Amino acid sequence: MTSRTARPARSSRSSRSGRSLREPLELGGSVWFQTGEHTLGGASRIALLAAIGETGSITGAAKAVGMSYKAAWDAIDAMNNLAGEALVERATGGKGGGGTTLTPRATKLIATFRAVEREHRRFLERAGEAIENFVDDWQLIGRIGMKTSARNQLYGKVSAVTRGAVNDEVELELPGGQTIVAVLTHESTETLGLTPGAQAFALIKASWVMLLVDDGKPVKLSARNQLRGTVSGVKRGAVNSEAALQLDGGPVVTAIVTNESVDALGLHDGVKAIAVFKASSVILGVSD
Structure with a gap:
């Protein structure tokens, strides 16, 4: 199991009376399960599982979490394969016309994830109060711990996404202002949540x-x-x-x-x- 903090949401604004109002520091973070070196699921995949349990439908669940039907099935196939057993089962025919259900293992996984996520949130709150510059340090620890065969690992912020007939063109602004352009499929852009302002990393051999x-x-x-x-x-x-x-x-x-x-x-x-x-x-x- 792994966890990582997200960028803190801290901002300031001026009131009509001219006084500066500073919003409290909020720590965001995410938890995901790993099996060996492979990621089984994080918040988005767990949300998909939960939506399947609530709707009994891949189409309904994908719509509820903002995924395409294909991306949802790709995620389900990956989770089933990495778990070594079925988490989602699809029934066809019958009186009800079929449907999609969660296995008991998937239901238990959702409950475990939510419990761990609650504890992770409490940890972030305590650490943020006790450790100076905790968020920046924790983010850096996560980044330098990433293992990949690509020598070039560059972090930045998505500055633009241009949709094409088949693929999307994503621009990533690096520290210093220079920009990297990448071409991805629509499904990849959607699955990764690549929208302007999102943080991402680029790998180039x-x-x-x-x-x-x-x-x-x-x-x-x-x-x-x-x-x-x-x-x-x-x-x-x-x-x-x-x-x-x-x-x-x-x-x-x-x-x-x-x-x-x-x-x-x-x-x-x-x-x-x-x-x-x-x-x-x-x-x-x-x-x-």
Whole structure:
């Protein structure tokens, strides 16, 4: 079982009399169950299970939690597979015309999740009162604990979502103001809850990143993502080199390039360069 806090909801506003009214700090968070290295379910999947129990229908449950029918069934299949037993069963035919029901295991899982979520909320409240900067520290602990084979893990905030005929184009603004563009299916955008203002992370393999020397002139390429920065390190290997590019605003992007390319481009510390990669090479994720 894992838990993580969300960004605190703290804001201030001015009253008509001119006095500044500060709202109390509120800690948000989420809990999810894991089996091995796989996530069985978090708040959204548990909500789907509960809605199925209430409506007896996948269509009704999906509508109640704001999912498409396909996304709901994909989530159910994943939960059934990861649980090692059925959590949702679908009956066809019969007097009532069939329907969807929860197994006793699913009902128990919902009750357990809700009990743990209550305790998690109490923990967040106590920790927030006792530990200075608790929310920021807890978020960072969660981020640095993430394991993935992608060398580049960049966090930001969704700044725009453009729906297309088949796929969606999602823009993620990084610290410092530069933007990453990713192309996702409609179902992925919906399932991940990618809307403007949502926090997300982008995964890009180092082998998918190309480097160009930045001479200050506009670059015309088919690749949507062009992040500018300064080379902060080059580690040479037998055939390839690992080049790190410090982006404006702090994040670092790593690229794997041949030693010949390093020499031809004159890549060394302090050189201005551009990290280039396609929108289709970006994988987006969120913390459930």
